[in-house]
Amino acid sequence: MKILKIEHTRCNSFFLYLEKPSNFIYKPGQFITITASINNQIVTRAFSIAGHPHEPALMLYIKKVSGGLMSNYLADKKPGEEVEVKGPFGVLTPEKIGTNMKNLVFIAAGSGISPIRPLAGWYARHAKFVRLTIVHQERYFYCLVFREELQQYGKYIPILSRERHPKAKFGHFDGYLNLIKIPSAKYIVIGKPSFVEKAQKLFPTKDLILENW
């Protein structure tokens, strides 16, 4: 796919917009893989689609990992260059999650928010009876990408681990279980392994879907 645009953020991350072929159909919550030859090594990584299916470009939100091969390779790409994309893949979709619940709680760390944007948008449009809570744990306020949009979809709880801000909680998500634990809710937790493992201990397994990056 051709790169249309790259927008770098202050948060050591970037939005990558790819030209979406007309036959590329995906569901909210799915991911693609990108393969490239980097330092004489074939590298493949998965990236969730952060764009809504109806948007014209395929949008990804990617954090640069210190020493990471693919994230830094992609960050240096320029519009007009091509990347090898396969997909869409994955079953973290509204079909799998279902709509038969009163409360759905999304809990994301960092770029784990990527698939939550299209998922929360889908529930807000197509399953209005499901009350959404969206928890985004980040380091700094300016890293809360999609903040204004996510606020429109339900109860939005931003949590910052590195700075205090009047519009966010300070600390980590497990310090706010009084806000996050909702009886009979279904939970979807997305982030790196240590974050997901913590959640696994805190929420009832039968109502929990984990996505481990």
Ligand SMILES: Cc1cc2nc3c(=O)[nH]c(=O)nc-3n(C[C@H](O)[C@H](O)[C@H](O)COP(=O)(O)OP(=O)(O)OC[C@H]3O[C@@H](n4cnc5c(N)ncnc54)[C@H](O)[C@@H]3O)c2cc1C
């Ligand atoms: C289904 C799925 C969807 C994903 N969606 C996204 C997405 O939307 N946006 C996004 O940014 N990433 C996403 N990821 C993670 C992504 O696939 C890569 O793992 C990530 O970009 C790092 O790859 P890299 O090649 O740059 O680093 P690597 O070369 O794989 O790793 C370099 C070093 O960094 C460490 N490292 C790797 N990942 C992390 C991390 N997350 N935090 C801290 N240290 C790390 C490794 O242990 C290693 O020491 C997703 C992963 C999965 C499985």
